[in-house]
Amino acid sequence: MEERLESAWDKMIEQLGSWLDVIVVSLPNVILAIIVFAGSFFLSRYVNSLMLRLLAKSSMQGTVKKVSARLISVTVILAGLFLALGILNLNKVLTSLLAGAGVAGLAIGLALQGTIANTFSGIVLSFVDYIKMGDWIECNDYSGEVVDIDLRTVTIREKDNNMVSIPNKMVIENPLKNYSITSKTRISVSCGVAYDSDLEFVQELVIKTISEKFDSVKNKEEVIFFYTEFDNSSINFETRFWMNSTTGLQTAKAKGDAIIAIKKAFDANGITIPFPIRTIDFSNKLSIKNQKNSNEEDSQEGIVSEEKYGKE
Known part of the structure; x- marks a missing residue:
């Protein structure tokens, strides 16, 4: 028993000695690998700051700038890691890491298709001008x-x-x-007037009202006016003009101001804006009267019958 313990102890000492020899032999490579990896880490921080300064002059969005700089810095760290593994002659470990990264990337890509699509779309949006x-x-x-x-x-x-x-x-x-790409926006207003209106006067009045209301309209020739259709209770028209606007809110406000101005002008000049109405025509009055008399006779007959049955 003692011999076996001594033999096992000797083998352990021998193995530790061989490991120590390997460590001593590989110590320069280990130190060099640590220096390379640490250097890549500090270099990535410098590259991140440098990329942020360079991208600050571009038209990219702030979030995209930060992510782009971070991706480049991570790439520097990964390069330092692979170089350190190569110095330590751990090529198999390097190959395993690359294979695992490929499989993991495929799985993550399938699981996060929507997120990845939105990410790349965000990068595209950071470079477009529209x-x-x-x-x-x-x-x-x-x-x-x-x-x-x-x-x-x-x-x-x-x-x-x-x-x-x-x-x-x-x-x-x-x-x-x-709405902000161009400095001008076309405003369109549709309305209708009664059939007994003077159409030429209505046209002149609308053009005059729009040209006086908005400073962006230089003259009456810039206001477009045309009648569109004969509707059920009105003759409809549409007027168009251009104004300085870079937001949809300004456009909506300008259209509202145009509607108010046209309504005031119509009220001041006695022009009617009709609303849909329905007329019921009772042309056959005799039939209605006959039907009324017939209903009354039927009612009287019913009363007489009730009295007769009551007496019996």
């Missing part, structure tokens, strides 16, 4: 001012001060109207 912070847009049945663009959503503030977050993918794939 949408930026402060623009008034209309997209996916929502309209408002763009207050934030990140890697997941575009946030807009509506006219009623409510916040709406739209996924970046929906902004990229669906039509988008930007």
